[in-house]
Amino acid sequence: MSNDGVNRTRRQLIGVTAGLGAIGTGFAAVPFVLSMTPSARARAAGAPVEVDISKLAEGQMLTVEWRGKPVWIVSRTPEMIDSLKNLDAIVADPDSAKSIQPDYAKNASRAIKDKYLVLVGICTHLGCSPLAKLQAGAASGMGDDWLGGFFCPCHGSKFDLAGRVYKNVPAPTNLDVPPYSYVSDTRLMIGVDQKEGAA
Amino acid sequence: MQKVFDAMLGWVDARFPLIKTWEEHLSKYYAPKNFNFWYYFGSLALLVLVIQIVSGIFLTMHYKPDTQLAFASVEYIMRDVPWGWLMRYLHSTGASFFFITVYLHMLRGIMYGSYRGPRELLWLIGMAIFIALMAEAFMGYLLPWGNMSYWGAQVIISLFSAIPFGIGDILSEWIRGDFVVSDATLNRFFAFHVIAVPLALCGLVFVHIVALHKVGSNNPDGIEIKKNKGPDGLPVDGIPFHPYYTVKDIVGVAGFLIIFAAVIFFAPELGGWFLEHDNFTPANILQTPPEIVPLWYFTPYYSLLRATTEEMVTKGLLPLTIVMTILTVISVRNVLAKMAAVGIGSVVVVCLFIFEAKLWGVILMGLGVGLFAFLPWLDMSPVKSIRYKGWMFKTALIIFCIDFLVLGWLGTQPASGPNVILAQIGTILYLLFFFLMPWYTTFDKTKPVPERVTQ
Amino acid sequence: MKKKLITIFAILLFPLTVAAGGGGVALDPVNINLNDKESLQKGARTFVNYCLSCHSAGYMRYNRMGQDLGISEELVAENLLFAAEKTGDLMKAVMPAADAKKWFGTAPPDLTLTARSRGPKWIYTYMRSFYRDESAPSGWNNKVFAHVAMPHVLYEWQGEQRPIIEKDSHGVEHITGFEIAKAGTMTEKEYNEAMRDLTNFMVYLAEPAKLVRYKIGLYVILFLIIFMVAAYMLKKEYWKDVH
Numbered sequence: 001m002s003n004d005g006v007n008r009t010r011r012q013l014i015g016v017t018a019g020l021g022a023i024g025t026g027f028a029a030v031p032f033v034l035s036m037t038p039s040a041r042a043r044a045a046g047a048p049v050e051v052d053i054s055k056l057a058e059g060q061m062l063t064v065e066w067r068g069k070p071v072w073i074v075s076r077t078p079e080m081i082d083s084l085k086n087l088d089a090i091v092a093d094p095d096s097a098k099s100i101q102p103d104y105a106k107n108a109s110r111a112i113k114d115k116y117l118v119l120v121g122i123c124t125h126l127g128c129s130p131l132a133k134l135q136a137g138a139a140s141g142m143g144d145d146w147l148g149g150f151f152c153p154c155h156g157s158k159f160d161l162a163g164r165v166y167k168n169v170p171a172p173t174n175l176d177v178p179p180y181s182y183v184s185d186t187r188l189m190i191g192v193d194q195k196e197g198a199a
Numbered sequence: 200m201q202k203v204f205d206a207m208l209g210w211v212d213a214r215f216p217l218i219k220t221w222e223e224h225l226s227k228y229y230a231p232k233n234f235n236f237w238y239y240f241g242s243l244a245l246l247v248l249v250i251q252i253v254s255g256i257f258l259t260m261h262y263k264p265d266t267q268l269a270f271a272s273v274e275y276i277m278r279d280v281p282w283g284w285l286m287r288y289l290h291s292t293g294a295s296f297f298f299i300t301v302y303l304h305m306l307r308g309i310m311y312g313s314y315r316g317p318r319e320l321l322w323l324i325g326m327a328i329f330i331a332l333m334a335e336a337f338m339g340y341l342l343p344w345g346n347m348s349y350w351g352a353q354v355i356i357s358l359f360s361a362i363p364f365g366i367g368d369i370l371s372e373w374i375r376g377d378f379v380v381s382d383a384t385l386n387r388f389f390a391f392h393v394i395a396v397p398l399a400l401c402g403l404v405f406v407h408i409v410a411l412h413k414v415g416s417n418n419p420d421g422i423e424i425k426k427n428k429g430p431d432g433l434p435v436d437g438i439p440f441h442p443y444y445t446v447k448d449i450v451g452v453a454g455f456l457i458i459f460a461a462v463i464f465f466a467p468e469l470g471g472w473f474l475e476h477d478n479f480t481p482a483n484i485l486q487t488p489p490e491i492v493p494l495w496y497f498t499p500y501y502s503l504l505r506a507t508t509e510e511m512v513t514k515g516l517l518p519l520t521i522v523m524t525i526l527t528v529i530s531v532r533n534v535l536a537k538m539a540a541v542g543i544g545s546v547v548v549v550c551l552f553i554f555e556a557k558l559w560g561v562i563l564m565g566l567g568v569g570l571f572a573f574l575p576w577l578d579m580s581p582v583k584s585i586r587y588k589g590w591m592f593k594t595a596l597i598i599f600c601i602d603f604l605v606l607g608w609l610g611t612q613p614a615s616g617p618n619v620i621l622a623q624i625g626t627i628l629y630l631l632f633f634f635l636m637p638w639y640t641t642f643d644k645t646k647p648v649p650e651r652v653t654q
Numbered sequence: 655m656k657k658k659l660i661t662i663f664a665i666l667l668f669p670l671t672v673a674a675g676g677g678g679v680a681l682d683p684v685n686i687n688l689n690d691k692e693s694l695q696k697g698a699r700t701f702v703n704y705c706l707s708c709h710s711a712g713y714m715r716y717n718r719m720g721q722d723l724g725i726s727e728e729l730v731a732e733n734l735l736f737a738a739e740k741t742g743d744l745m746k747a748v749m750p751a752a753d754a755k756k757w758f759g760t761a762p763p764d765l766t767l768t769a770r771s772r773g774p775k776w777i778y779t780y781m782r783s784f785y786r787d788e789s790a791p792s793g794w795n796n797k798v799f800a801h802v803a804m805p806h807v808l809y810e811w812q813g814e815q816r817p818i819i820e821k822d823s824h825g826v827e828h829i830t831g832f833e834i835a836k837a838g839t840m841t842e843k844e845y846n847e848a849m850r851d852l853t854n855f856m857v858y859l860a861e862p863a864k865l866v867r868y869k870i871g872l873y874v875i876l877f878l879i880i881f882m883v884a885a886y887m888l889k890k891e892y893w894k895d896v897h
Contacts, residue, residue, distance in 0.1 A: 010888075
């Protein structure tokens with residue numbers, strides 16, 4: 001009943017059918033896998049957000065939502081910016097070498113323009129949103145030598161006014177800086193990268 | 200490579216009956232070699248079950264069982280979710296194809312007498328699957344929260360209120376969890392639809408296959424192949440399920456998928472038969488659609504329900520009961536059986552006068568489904584397969600099939616004028632197919648059944 | 655025998671004819687072609703400029719419409735965004751539903767799925783069947799949707815129609831046609847064409863997947879046919895054994 005010729009045809013036909021079946025199954029799996037990627041609604045919610053900062057007073061903070069996360073915009077006073085230098089020895093990653101920020105914000109003030117700090121308000125430890133303790137000194141309840149910054153109530157991480165993390169706290173890196181750009185002097189676009197050479 | 204594989208297989212087999220299961224159910228399960236076209240539908244129904252479960256899981260990832268959100272979440276799946284439209288059409292088309300394959304699978308069983316001994320329990324498990332499937336389809340249909348979903352559920356749940364002595368109202372309120380179909384109803388239907396009933400379905404399908412492999416498959420000749428074994432102890436008319444029927448079923452699967460894909464990609468609504476136009480409007484508790492119509496797979500039973508008017512009870516069911524009682528009394532020899540027939544007959548007659556038509560409609564609808572379960576004991580023919588049965592059974596089955604389709608069609612039409620009378624005639628014929636079966640299968644002239652299966 | 659067959663067929667076909675007669679108003683056929691991008695764009699413009707003032711298309715996003723119809727994101731943002739801020743927003747009505755309910759007595763329904771619930775023919779006929787009726791609160795009535803709350807929004811285009819009424823054998827009045835009482839800015843042909851574009855767009859709006867599913871379906875079926883041929887040859891090869 002079975003001889004070599006028959007077996008060879010069978011093996012070839014099994015190969016072809018199984019191969020086609022595998023290809024078909026592979027293609028059929030694609031829509032199922034893709035259906036789990038962010039939907040149009042998620043992408044629409046994650047669209048860039050335009051923020052008017054003309055009314056933001058010095059020393060104040062504004063929070064907007066971008067991709068479901070709080071984004072802080074802090075208008076820093078000249079004193080606040082100056083104080084950053086004094087903290088270089090106390091923070092864990094003073095040059096932001098290990099932290100996440102666009103290249104145009106990888107500088108001393110971690111911002112495009114020194115005055116306006118833009119941060120993702122999510123602690124890099126376990127995802128809590130830190131509290132703003134912008135004022136220096138005892139008024140923030142952080143002790144007399146506090147120079148202003150953020151404090152995460154979950155596990156006690158501390159960040160300075162450039163979002164840089166203090167040494168010896170649980171958070172491993174500085175607060176993230178999201179991609180952002182200046183549409184005009186008083187309007188920010190969160191989620192769109194600053195084009196090179198602009199602003 | 201081969202050695203490593205064998206070692207792994209040996210390791211597993213020492214701890215789990217892998218090879219034994221494989222042999223018992225596939226490579227050494229002997230099936231009759233004369234299966235024809237009708238024998239594809241069992242494996243195809245299993246395929247549809249898998250399609251429904253997989254597409255259902257992916258729909259559940261995006262669907263919201265909340266009256267405020269449900270309708271929008273379905274449209275969200277259709278538009279915003281990448282490939283969501285395909286998931287939904289797979290599921291909605293799969294629902295209809297589930298019934299197509301199951302109905303053809305059942306018709307195959309009726310044609311070739313697959314319900315006859317020793318396969319009565321196999322048939323009853325199949326009936327349980329059929330009823331679970333209907334519950335699954337009914338509850339799933341509420342989930343899109345379209346206007347037809349809502350009113351369809353409202354009407355069908357209200358059927359329970361036909362149960363007398365105040366039980367009905369309590370029962371329908373209990374099912375809904377509210378005084379009308381509401382958020383509570385939607386949520387519990389969701390729970391049943393996505394986990395409870397599918398779990399039961401999978402279990403029943405498993406038991407169905409175990410029972411099948413215990414008694415062995417029937418075949419178009421209705422011959423027990425186990426009775427005719429060769430010197431090697433294997434049935435001479437049998438072939439191993441694997442590879443012969445696995446390769447054959449793959450062809451069936453491919454053919455089925457072509458038709459399935461054609462509907463999904465080119466006509467997912469199928470002109471309103473698979474997805475109803477009125478269900479593209481969100482549920483509106485203030486406005487009933489002009490015609491409440493269940494999906495096509497329920498319409499034959501829906502017709503039975505609607506055909507049962509006051510007049511139908513007095514002029515149709517009453518004479519039917521009396522005639523059936525007399526016929527039974529004449530036919531059975533045992534005196535006790537005669538007395539039992541008179542007793543049951545008179546109780547039914549009295550009840551026909553006491554209870555209103557609404558209840559009888561519900562009972563008839565239940566009978567429309569449930570009577571199939573009695574087939575193993577109603578069919579008294581000495582042969583199993585239609586091939587060797589006489590003209591009476593053939594005629595009865597043809598009339599029943601046409602009747603089933605006509606009732607199905609009538610169920611989608613307005614119940615008025617000639618439609619009502621036609622549905623009433625159809626209802627009587629439907630019942631007679633079952634009720635008269637012991638007689639026409641007894642008196643029918645059968646042909647001799649051959650020793651071996653024919654090709 | 656022949657007579658019997660005819661009777662059986664007559665019984666079987668009877669419900670068909672009953673159904674066909676009971677439908678009410680006859681609807682006009684409309685040429686739907688989703689490959690006609692220009693028509694879809696024109697329809698979109700009409701829809702967004704007129705319909706969207708009161709009605710929502712609340713399951714549809716502006717940017718999806720732009721991508722599907724070949725309208726650039728900037729163009730959508732500049733010309734089509736009235737009630738929304740972002741191009742990713744859903745197409746909500748300009749007028750709040752509560753206000754609309756106060757003015758018209760009923761909230762204007764969402765139109766995203768109208769082409770699927772009522773059908774393209776209905777939309778096409780409805781939009782061309784408004785007529786003057788002083789007894790109606792809005793001053794307008796419609797042949798397809800009697801006593802509809804919506805006034806004829808596009809009367810400037812179509813002009814004013816008067817119904818031609820005839821009595822049937824039972825003495826019941828039927829509208830058999832229309833005559834133009836006051837001309838609009840469009841000719842009848844132009845108006846019909848504009849309504850065809852609008853209907854075409856609404857068919858797209860009801861199911862954006864329609865643009866892709868036919869093409870994908872063709873490939874799927876072609877693949878399955880090839881697979882079936884291979885599977886059939888395999889089956890034949892094995893079944894050589896079975897005698």
